[in-house]
Amino acid sequence: MGKLRILSPAGQNTQSDPYRWTHPSQPKCGALVEIRQEMNRRWVFPLFLLLAGTGLCQEEVCSKSVINSCNDCIQSGPYCVWCAQLNFTKAGEQEAARCDTAAQLKSRGCRGENIISPRNWVHINQEDPLSTSFKQQEPVQLSPQKISLELRPGLPSTFTVSFRRVQGYPVDLYYLMDLSYSMKDDLENVKRLGQSLFAALKNITAHAQIGFGAFVDKTVLPYTNTNPDKLRRPCDDDYQQCQAAFGYRHVLSLTDKEEDFRSTVNRQFISGNLDSPEGSLDAMMQAAVCGDKIGWRKSSTRLIVLTTDAGFHMAGDGKLAGILEPNDEQCYMDNNVYSRSTSMDYPSVGQLARQLEKHNIQPIFAVTQNMEPVYKQLTKMIPKSEVGVLSSDSNNVVQLIENGYRRLSSKVTLTHDNLPDNVRLVYTPICANAGPVAESEGVCENVRVGEKISFNVTVTAFSCLEKQSFTIRPRGIKDTLTVELSTSCQCQCEDVSIPSPTICNGKGKVHCGMCSCNDGFVGQFCECAIGEKDESSLRQLCRRENGIECEGRGDCECGRCRCHTTESGSSYHGDYCQCDDEHCEKFQNKLCGGNGKCICGKCECFPGYEGSACQCKVSQDGCRTVNNSVCFGRGTCQCNRCQCKEGYQRPHCQDCLGCPNQCQNKLSCIECLGFESKSADQNCTAECLKTISPNMVDHFTLPRKDCRLKDSKGCWVTFRLEQLVGEDYYYAEILNQRDCPEPPNIIAIIGGSVAAVALIGILLLMVVKLLIYMKDLKEYRKFEKERAKSDWTKASNPLYTSATTRVENPTFTGE
Secondary structure, three states: OOOOOOEOHHHOEOOOOOOOOOOOOOOOOOOOOOOOOOOOHHHHHHHHHHHHHOOOOOOOOOOOOOOOOHHHHHHOOOOOEEEOOOOOOOOOOOHHHHEEOHHHHHHOOOOHHHEEOOOOEEEEEEOOOOOOEOOOOOOOOEEOOEEEEEEOOOOOEEEEEEEEOOEOOOEEEEEEEEOOHHHHHHHHHHHHOHHHHHHHHHHHOOOEEEEEEEEOOOOOOOOOOOOHHHHHOOOOOOOOOEOOOOOEEEEEEEEOOHHHHHHHHHOOOEOOOOOOOEOHHHHHHHHHHOHHHHOOOOOOEEEEEEEEOOOEOOOOHHHHHOOOOOOOOOOOEEOOEEOOOOOOOOOOHHHHHHHHHHOOEEEEEEEOHHHHHHHHHHHHHOOOOEEEEOOOOOOOHHHHHHHHHHHHHHOEEEEEEOOOOOEEEEEEEEOOOEOOOEOOOEEEOOOOOOOEEEEEEEEEEOOOOOOEEEEEEEOOOOOOEEEEEEEOOOOOOOOOOOOHHHHHOOOEEEEOOEEEEOOOEEOOOOOEEOOOOOHHHHHHOOEOOOOOEHHHOEEEEOOEEEEOEOOOOOEOEOOOOOEOOOOOOEEOOEEHHHOEEEEOOEEEEOOOEEOOOOOEEOOOHHHEOOOOOEHHHOEEEEOOEEEEOOOEOOOOOOOEOOOOOOHHHHHHHHHHHHHOOOOOOHHHHHHHOOOEEEEEEOOOOOOOOOEEEEOOOOOEEEEEEEEOOOOOOEEEEEEOOOEOOOOOOHHHHHHHHHHHHHHHHHHHHHHHHHHHHHHHHHHHHHHHHHHHOOOOOOOOOOOOOOOOOOOOOOOOOOO
C-alpha cells in the first residue's frame, strides 16, 4: 500500500513524503493527491468523497462581483488573487480584470511576484508537552494550549490537537442516592459496600475521593404528604428507622477516608414521599453548582453516581404545587440542605446538561431494569453519561461504577465553545477507533489510559472578523485549547517607487498597481480634473437607479461612462454601459435564431420574422377565426398563435371565463335602443350603437343565457348578448314585449288607508271606554261591600222633629 499525505498546520507535511498538495492550505480537486502507482485504487474515491464532504476539496474558482480595489478582490472569494503589475490593464479595460485566479492571471501575463494573495497563518503560542502520569502537579492532557490563526475568508486551515489521559489521574466520585421508601433494601446494601467501593476506586487511581448525598422530593403537595406527623415520619408505621421528609441533603463532602464514608452512610435512614417520580434533577443540579460544598478538586475526573428505582420530575412539574419560579442554576445550600426546594421549580434537562458540561461532571445512572429505557433516553441529551442496571437490592453497584467509568474514560470527545458566527470547524479523528468526520465534535472510541491520540481540526472563516477567540476541549476534562482567530482582509502591497508622471500623469501615486489620485483628480490614470465638483457628484452621474457605477461595465471619467470591451471584442454601449449586443435570446443555439440582430439585449427581427428570438415566420393563418378576424380582436397573433388579453381563452380568444357579466352594464343602452328609439336622446343612440348592434325579436335565436333586468320604468326587459369582434362590441337580441306590471289604484289605497285609520280610532275609543267602565264598576262594588259591613246605631234623636203634623177634628164622629 502506498503512502498518502495529509495536510497539517500551516501547510506542512505530517510525515516525510515526496507527494504534496499544490496549495499551502487546501488541495485542488483536479490533483487531489499524487499516489504511488502501486496504491490500491479502491481507497482513492472514498478519500475524495471525504474531503469533498467536509469542504476540504474545492475547485479554484474566483466568483467576482463589484471589484474596485485589491481589498474587494481578496474578499470576494478564497481563490481570488490580485495582480499588482504596472500597466497590466489596457486602456479602457476595467481594473477588475486584475482580479482572478492565479492561473488565469499568469496566463494573461501577470508575473508571479506581482500576484497578491494573503495566506493562512497558524501560530502556536503555547505547547506544553503531554504528561505521562499524575505526580501531584497539574498534568497536561491536551496540547497545544494556545494557538493563533490568521485566516483568509473562505480558505480552510488545519492544525492538529493531541490528547493523552495520564496514568493515575484523580477521580472524585459523588454517590447520590434515592432515599425514598422503596429503596430501603438498597440503602442497607450500600452501608455494607463502602470497603468494596473504595477498593474499586483504588484499582482505577491512587488519588480517589468519594462523597455522599441523598434526595427524595419536594416537601409540598402533591409530592409529599404535608400532614405534620407525616412530614416528621413519612414511612410506614411498622418501619422504625425513618427520617423526616426532605428534598436534597448533602451528607458527606468528598474524602479519601473510608471510615468517614462508612460511618456517615451508616447514620442514614430511609424517608418517603407520595408520587413515583423523584427530585433527582434538583439534587444533581445542586451537586454540580455547589462545588465548594461538595469538594470537587480542580484536577480530577468528576463522577456523579445516581442510584434510583424511579423516574424524575423536570421543569414545569413544579406548577402542580404552585411553584412558578423557574430554576436559576444557582447554589442554595443552607446547613447542607437545599433551601429553595419548596419555592423553585425543578431544572430542565437542558439546564442540567449545561451545568454538568460546564463543570466537567460525568453522570453514571445506576437504575432498576424498569427505568433503564427512561435513563437511556436521558443520556442522549446529557453528553458523557452512562446507564447501568441495578439488581433488586443494589448489590452490583460497585461493578456498575467500574463499568461506567471504563466506558466514559475510554471515549474521548473533542468539542468547542463560543464559536464565532460565520466560522466552521471540522474534526477529523486520528486514532484506531475513530468516529466520523463531523462539524460538531470529534470522537475516538476505546482509548486506553496513556495512549496518545490526535484530531485534525479544520477551521474556515466565511467573512471578515475582528480578533475573536473560542475554546476547544475534551468533554469531562478541564484541559482546554484557546484559539485566537483573526482574518486577512487587507492587501499588503509593496509598491514600487516610480516617478508619478510616468503612470498617473503626475496627479497621484501607484498602489497595488493602480493609480491612487490626488484630491481634485479622478480617472484610471488621474487624467480628469473635477474642478469645483466633488468626485462623488461626478460619479453619481454614472449611476442609474440601482446605484452601480456604469453597471460595472465601464469607468466613470469626468461624469461620463467609458465602456469596456466584452470578452469577444465588441464594446458595451449606452449612457451607463447598460447595453451589449451579445446576450439576446437564442433559438436553435443561434443568437436571435439567425433571423435578426441583437441590439441592447433584445432581438430586432429581419422582415418576415417575429418572436422574442425571431424564431417564427410572420403568419396569421393559425389566428384567423370563422369570421376572418384575427383572434376576434381580443389578442395579438405572435408566431402564428393568438396571445390573448387577460381572461380570454385560446385558441382564438373567443370566450372570457373570468370576465364580469355584461347584462347590467348594457341595460341602459338596451333600453335606449330597443324601447325609446323614437324619443331617445340622439347622443344616447349614437354612443350605444358603438358598442351594441340591436335586433328586436319575438323569439330568441342566440344560444346564450337570458338577461332579465328592470329598466328605468320598472318594466322587465329580456335580452341576449353575443360578443362580436373586439373587446366591447356586442350583438343584442331584445324581446319586443316588456313585462310591465299595472300601476297601483291610488283611490283605493287612499280610501283604504282612511277607513283603516278611522276603524283603528273607533277601536281605540271603545277600548278606552271599556277600561273606564271596568274601573267604575270595580269602585262601585267596593263601595257596596264596605256599606254592607257598616253597623248603624238605632237610638232616636231628641232634637228630631218629624216633618209631618197630625191634626184631629174634634167634631168628627166617624160617620
